[in-house]
Amino acid sequence: MSFPARVRPPIGLILILGSMAALPAVTTDLYLPSMPEVVRELETTETLVHATITGVLIGGAIGQLITGPISDRYGRRRPVMVGVAIHCVASLLCVFAPEIFSLLALRVIQGIGNATATVTAMAVIRDRYTGAGASVLMSRLMLVIGVAPLLAPTAGGLIADIWHWRATFVALAIMGVLLMVFIFFGLRESLPPERRQPGGLRPALGGYKRLVTDGRFMALAVMPGLGMAVIIAYVAASPFVMQQDFGLSETQFALAFAANGAGLIIASQLNASLANRVSPLAIIRVTAPLTVALGIWLLIAAGAEAPGEFDLGAMLTLMVPLFLMLSSASMLMPNTVALALSRYGERAGSAASVVGSLQAGLAGGIALLVGAVGGGHAGAADMAVVMLGSSVVALVILAIATPAYRRRRV
Template sequence: MTFPAAVRPPASFVLLLGAMAALPAVTTDLYLPSLPDVARDLETSAALVQATITGVLIGGAVGQILIGPLSDRFGRRAPVLIGISVHIVASLLAAIAPSIIPLLALRVIQGVGNSAAMVSAMAVIRDRYSGAGASVILSRLMLVVGVAPLFAPTVGGLIAHLWGWRANFTVLAILGLILLLVVARALPETHPPERRVARGLAGTARSYGVLLADRQFMALALLPGLGLGALISYVAGSPFVLREGYGLSENAFALLFAINGAGLVLGSQVNASLVRRFEPLKIIRVAIPLAMLLAAVLVVVAATGAGGLVALMTPLWFMLAVNALVPPNASALALTRHGERAGTAAALIGAMQAGVAGVVSPMVGVLGGDAVAMATVILGAVAAAFVVLVVATPAYRRGGETPAGEPA
């Protein structure tokens, strides 16, 4: 059963799905302030340490491709319970990783486990909501997910200061165990047996084939990935840009990270109000060009050094806030096109989101890891999103706002 946007879901329902969706973000952000320390302790390069962020995303992309069809076949609960269990084991092993290569491998495995929580949360939303209603829920979800960038680096920095950076992985295992118990007790099964499809390998391939052949679905599914690519470029680059480039302490970095996280949360909550008045695609077609303009300003400030840290952070804050309007609307529109295979569709959206971000964000390290590199990669990701929006969706065509959310 689906419910219209006017129906407000229980706060506990949103909180539970938000906790599931936030697990990858917490896994990514908790030890961000310690990245330079990890590089020194494991005697490795900044680029390889940044790759531990990418590893979670790549693992998430692969995991979602595998888990999405399983959730359509076996329901939403079983895959997430197994996935969180994988996360717990990988976190405990990461806490004792002897070098960077095992740590990278375990981060990929963490991403695979986390992906089950993300896929299930998205699919549960599509099981109960559609269109603007789904966009509202996804935006409310961002309020919960946004707590991760607000508090995780601060908590992670404190943990690292007291017990070292490895303790952050022990904490991730404990958080996973708590979430596992809560999900086992409280997550409803929204995909009953009579709606499940036992596709098998060939059927799964056909289901993905239907999605891949839908041009608008693929375009809408790509937009959140490019948006996340811009965000993760900031996430992965900021510890080196701000701590080493501007000399910020762990605590100062965590505070600044929280301020920028507030912009992300604010943008998502503004979107929850906007979708009650405007079509989701209308919001996207304004948000992406504005984000591109702010990213261009960010590049100029980074290249010239004018205004110092405050001048750099100002356009970045507004860009993150505006960029937060894109993923929930694009994801909701894409899911609406294929409600009969919501788990598989959510998996492909999530896999593209994690995969594209995983490919884009390492470019910060490749280009030098400084403020100019970070700003350039952010601009490139947002500009690519604008091209996709223009070429492959009806966003700028007369009367084309609503059809993007309708099945092909």
């Protein structure tokens, strides 16, 4: 595969696709500062509140598998409009959830709805770009997605302080409506009728069979999920680790979360710059083992006893390796996604749905381990164990199931 010397996707396309791809992240992050309050008000456990994060991801995995073949058959615009509308309705119903299990069910439905935005964003990229072009655009999307950790927890905390934690779901519904307006007026159809796949269950299942029996594709498709698992393990545990174990206030937590979000932005832009010079595979060969090394450093730092109150030195000891590991892990995702999708341009929607569902499903399932490892309360060491384990598995898959470290690479 050849890689163009310079790729500059249109700014408008980046903003629209980035907003679509960021919808699940915003759905997760806006709610984060409220999680300890949800535990108290709904009289439930930390594990079940963690599950409301996982529910969005599991719903996303289901929704993406449904959306992929539909978007290959009917185009990109109509499925995403329906899916975001489902997200809006589910968000409004969350406002009235009387207990944790109904909230959990509605969060799954939210995930199913906003999954269409993620699949469509990836499929549009593959419709228009391949190779380094796709990697550059996905890295630029990370710039937009990275704004969610910078702004969403702060905005969510302010909304909860002024009104109530349930008001964050009203905000999510409003965001969904605005996104539908942007898509309707700003995103043209990227899959013309002559390139669409025939309809019906049999062709859809046949397309999935072809994808899941391609070992190289599946290896590349699993790796974004493991990279996302590193990030989601941090997201799920951070409100409890930072606010309860390290004594951060809601404002301090939002600032710490924003700092790590800035790391994702910096890493994504570094990746976009590198993708114009070297192949995505070359970037992965370096970042995968680097993430493991940083995970070991994080685990050592997390092994120290939590102070239980704010201590700047203790916080920085944890934050530095955490910042670096999250930044490194974030560079795995755009490159592995670009390589996976480059193999199936004619089924970009289905391929994107497999990649996306694995990403959401693996991240959601692994995030549940954070609470399980900690016996109900996720501490810094529990978080670090799950993050390191995910990065080690990613490196093993890269080494065994892809040609990344072989002398002859294809």
